[in-house]
Amino acid sequence: MEERDDVLHMPHDQIEAMQLEGIKKTVVACYENVPFYKKSFDEAGFDPYSVSSLEDLSRAPFVCKQDLRDEYPFGMLAVPREDVREIHMSSGTTGVATVGAYTEHDLKFWAECFGRGIAYAGGGRSDVVQICYGYGLFTGGLGAHYGSLFSGATTIPISAGNTERQIRVLREMGSTILCCTPSYAMHIADTAIAMGLDPARDFHLRAGIHGAEAFSDNFRAELERKFDYKVLDVYGLTETMGPGVAVECMEQDGLHIAEDHFYCEIIDPATGEVLPDGEWGELVITTLDREASPVVRYRTRDITRIIPGECACGRTHRRIDRLHGRTDDMLIIRGVNVFPSQIEQVMETFDEVSSWYQIELTTKGHLDVVTLKAEVNPDFDFDSTGAIEQLQGRISAELKAALSVGVRVRLVEPMSIPRSEGKAKRVIDLRGENQ
Amino acid sequence: MVDQLTVFLENAEGRLAKLCRSLADADVDMLALTIADTTDYGVVRIICDDATRARDALAEKGYRAMVTKVAAFEVPNRPGGLADLLGVLDDLDIPVEYGYCFSTSGDRAVDILKVKLPDETTRAVEAIEAAGFKVLSQEEL
Numbered sequence: 001m002e003e004r005d006d007v008l009h010m011p012h013d014q015i016e017a018m019q020l021e022g023i024k025k026t027v028v029a030c031y032e033n034v035p036f037y038k039k040s041f042d043e044a045g046f047d048p049y050s051v052s053s054l055e056d057l058s059r060a061p062f063v064c065k066q067d068l069r070d071e072y073p074f075g076m077l078a079v080p081r082e083d084v085r086e087i088h089m090s091s092g093t094t095g096v097a098t099v100g101a102y103t104e105h106d107l108k109f110w111a112e113c114f115g116r117g118i119a120y121a122g123g124g125r126s127d128v129v130q131i132c133y134g135y136g137l138f139t140g141g142l143g144a145h146y147g148s149l150f151s152g153a154t155t156i157p158i159s160a161g162n163t164e165r166q167i168r169v170l171r172e173m174g175s176t177i178l179c180c181t182p183s184y185a186m187h188i189a190d191t192a193i194a195m196g197l198d199p200a201r202d203f204h205l206r207a208g209i210h211g212a213e214a215f216s217d218n219f220r221a222e223l224e225r226k227f228d229y230k231v232l233d234v235y236g237l238t239e240t241m242g243p244g245v246a247v248e249c250m251e252q253d254g255l256h257i258a259e260d261h262f263y264c265e266i267i268d269p270a271t272g273e274v275l276p277d278g279e280w281g282e283l284v285i286t287t288l289d290r291e292a293s294p295v296v297r298y299r300t301r302d303i304t305r306i307i308p309g310e311c312a313c314g315r316t317h318r319r320i321d322r323l324h325g326r327t328d329d330m331l332i333i334r335g336v337n338v339f340p341s342q343i344e345q346v347m348e349t350f351d352e353v354s355s356w357y358q359i360e361l362t363t364k365g366h367l368d369v370v371t372l373k374a375e376v377n378p379d380f381d382f383d384s385t386g387a388i389e390q391l392q393g394r395i396s397a398e399l400k401a402a403l404s405v406g407v408r409v410r411l412v413e414p415m416s417i418p419r420s421e422g423k424a425k426r427v428i429d430l431r432g433e434n435q
Numbered sequence: 436m437v438d439q440l441t442v443f444l445e446n447a448e449g450r451l452a453k454l455c456r457s458l459a460d461a462d463v464d465m466l467a468l469t470i471a472d473t474t475d476y477g478v479v480r481i482i483c484d485d486a487t488r489a490r491d492a493l494a495e496k497g498y499r500a501m502v503t504k505v506a507a508f509e510v511p512n513r514p515g516g517l518a519d520l521l522g523v524l525d526d527l528d529i530p531v532e533y534g535y536c537f538s539t540s541g542d543r544a545v546d547i548l549k550v551k552l553p554d555e556t557t558r559a560v561e562a563i564e565a566a567g568f569k570v571l572s573q574e575e576l
Contacts, residue, residue, distance in 0.1 A: 376443060376499055382478060383441040383503040383549075385471075385532050410475050413445050415497045 007260050008116070008315045015316060016054060019263050022288025024051050027060060030296050033078040036071055037063075037296065057263070057286060057297065058274050064299045068098040068239060076293055077101055084292050089137040090238040090337060100139065100238040101292035107146060109289065113244030113258045114147025117234050120249040120256075120313075121207035123177050127153040130175035132184060133212070133335070134160040138404075139242030140212050140335065144179040147244060153177065160184065163191045171197075174204045181335035182210040182219060182231070186366035189226040200228035209234050211243050212335035214323050220252075233322055239298055240285045246320050254307040254319030261288050264320065265297070266306055269327040277306040282327050283320065301328045331427065333361065333368045333405050340426050343372070346398050352380040352391050356417045361429045368431060370407045372399065375414050436504045437573045438486035439547070442479040443499040446472060454479065454498070461492035466576060467547065469535040482507075482537060482547065482576070505549050507537060507576060509569035512544040523566045524550065527559055537576075545571065 010018075027048035030037035041048055044061040051057065068076055076099070077084065085104050089097040102110065118129065129148040133140030141159055148155040158169060160180070166188055169175065178185060185208050192199045199205075205227050211234035220231045235255050236243035245262055246255035257264050265274050266281040275281045283300045287293075303326060307319040331338045340359070347357055353374040360371045374395065382388050392409040399407040444450045451470070458465060458481075467482040483489050486502045493500040510516040524531060529550050537545040560570050 378494070378499065378501070381501070381503075382443050382499070383439075383480070383501060385549075388443075388476065388478070389473075411443075412476070413443060413497075414499050416445065 008256075008317060010316055012316050012318075015259050018260060019288060020051075020054055022261075023054065023057055023263055023286060025289070026287060026294045027051060027057075027296055029078050029291075030294055034076055034294075036067065036075060040067075054263070058265070060297050062272065062284065062297045062299050063295055065098060065239065065301075072097065073099050074101075078294050079103055079292050086142075087137075088139045088142070088238050088242065098239055099293070100242065103291040105289070105291050106241075106293075109261055110143060110241050110244060111146035111150035113236075113241065113261060114143050114234070114247075115150035115244075116147075116256075116258065117209045117232060117244060117247035118147055118151040118153060118177060120247055121177060121209065121230065121232055122250070123151055123153055123207065125152040127151070127176045127206070128156065128173055129153045129177045129179060130156045130158055130166070130169060130173075132158055132160050132166055132178070132180040132188075133243075138336070139236065139238045140181075143236065143242035143244055144209070148177075148179070163188055164195075167192050167195065167197070170203045170205070176204055176206045178205055178208040178210075178227075178229075180208075180210060181212050182208075182215040182223065183213060183334065183363075183366045183368065185210055185223055185227070185231075186219070189223065190365055193226070199226050203227060205229040207232060209247070211235060213332040214325075235302075235320065235323070237300060239293075239300075240287055240295055241290065245285065249311065249313045249315065251311055251313050253311060254321050256311065256315055256317040256319050259317040261290070262286070263288055264306065264318070266304070267299075269301075269303075275305075277308045277318075280305045280321075280324060301326045301330065303327060329427070331361070331429070333370055333403075336403065336405050338403050338405060342402055343399065343426075346395070346402050347374065349398070350374075350391075350395055352377055353395070353411070354414070357426070358417045359427045361427065361431050363431050370405060371410060372407050373410050373412045373417060375417060376411050378414075437482065437507045437547075437571065437576060439503045439505045439549075440481040440483055440486040440489050440493075441501050441503050442481070442493065444477045444479055446475055446477050451477075451479070454493075457493060457496050457498070458483070458489060461489060463489040463492070467535070467537045471533070480533075480535070503549070505547050507571040508546050508548060508563070509571055510544050510546055511567070512539050512542050516544060517546060519566070520546070520563075520568050523563055523568065524548075527562055529559060545576070 031041055031048040040061050046060045083103050084101045086102045088100045131144045133144050135141030145157055189199045207230045209232050223231050232248040234243045234247045236245040246257045248255045263286040265284040267274055267284050269282040283302045283304050285298045286296050303324045304320045307321055329340050354377050357374040362369045388411055396407055396409045464484040469480050471478045490500045490502050510520050532549040534548040537547050
């Protein structure tokens with residue numbers, strides 16, 4: 001830990017020198033091992049052997065989520081498949097998943113990056129880390145898990161769900177750090193309060209590392225009041241690693257990028273021009289030492305900015321601001337990334353309903369509830385007993401399989417979904433309104 | 436067999452009133468109406484003088500409506516009348532999906548049943564009539 005601590009306090013010009021070496025290695029490895037990058041660099045006239053400054057990277061073409069999807073499953077691998085120790089996938093199982101692969105080295109630095117979050121929270125051997133992110137292909141659970149193991153803490157891999165058991169474990173095992181989505185943390189707090197507990201007194205939490213969905217400052221303040229702990233935001237995505245790409249420190253003034261593993265640029269999403277520090281734009285990430293799934297200039301679609309200047313904590317790694325939305329239509333539902341196009345693909349397979357449907361996002365307590373309204377078609381025989389329930393059940397099951405999110409399906413009368421200028425407004429997000 | 440008009444309605448205030456007004460505007464004469472409801476929606480089943488015309492009129496106004504074939508049975512208006520009829524159907528292995536009472540007057544009652552009559556429809560009808568029940572046509576309602 002001593003040696004790695006030095007990395008976090010290294011003068012920034014040394015970090016930049018390290019980043020330049022990482023970029024040089026990554027662009028060459030991509031060019032030589034991944035046909036996609038060879039083609040894309042050649043077409044853009046970008047010579048990967050000519051990089052001699054960080055600015056040179058801006059001549060490289062971008063890579064976006066669709067490119068990764070097109071290369072499913074192993075087209076983007078820069079190492080032989082035999083060297084891959086673990087696979088994760090971003091949500092969406094309709095054949096449009098993006099794959100993240102990890103060599104032993106990749107897993108090691110992922111653990112280190114998330115582990116920093118626990119260290120930022122002052123966590124270590126004396127802590128008990130309760131991880132209620134979902135385990136599995138989603139990077140949340142195992143990313144936090146490896147980070148917790150790395151930090152030396154006692155790890156409880158309880159995964160998501162079964163809130164009453166979460167509460168029992170929080171009390172009985174005295175968990176000190178909670179890792180989950182912010183909305184689930186709030187749900188735990190509210191459930192505990194409803195059970196007659198006082199989360200601030202009856203639990204022993206010191207910190208919560210809450211990511212995978214955006215949350216407001218008010219929401220953070222409410223969480224901190226209820227649990228009497230400190231909330232740290234964590235950022236990451238499967239395409240570049242998983243949670244831990246950037247983590248907040250106790251100053252709560254932006255998320256420190258793990259600059260020894262990632263190079264971040266902010267671009268104007270319309271022109272692709274790199275923007276100076278302080279300006280808001282789209283975050284673009286290049287991995288510096290990821291072996292299995294390196295990315296060069298991955299467009300995250302997340303809107304943030306680089307916070308100018310140094311953090312009061314003294315760490316020299318630059319910070320990104322908390323996210324300000326996205327440049328595309330991706331929804332984050334219960335921490336899971338959902339694209340309206342995934343829903344559309346499912347709905348297209350049902351002849352019984354028209355193409356007019358609407359997704360309504362609300363919150364019950366603090367958890368997201370998804371309701372899909374669809375209009376029944378004229379030739380659907382709804383006179384048969386149970387026909388409507390059965391159709392609702394079938395649509396709901398297909399959506400659950402495709403999105404990994406439970407959806408309540410409601411069939412509605414024709415023309416009851418408003419048409420606006422011929423194009424349906426597919427998503428009504430009411431989640432902010434009752435918070 | 437007779438024609439039944441089935442309408443899919445949102446379970447919301449005023450929807451049934453609106454439906455009935457729309458039918459009145461189309462000069463449709465209703466003879467019976469029953470509702471299968473859930474918290475979100477209802478399925479309204481109607482016997483009227485001309486289900487096809489009613490359906491077209493409703494479709495024009497944006498309703499989801501359809502015409503379904505159902506069976507109308509004349510049964511004796513006495514305790515056990517319907518029980519006897521259902522017993523006969525059961526013996527013939529004819530399942531009943533749903534049903535409702537259409538009318539009662541004097542010594543006869545009419546019940547509507549959604550039944551899937553087997554292929555040899557005539558024989559089933561013959562057996563039902565042999566047991567003392569009458570299968571009514573649209574005109575006989």
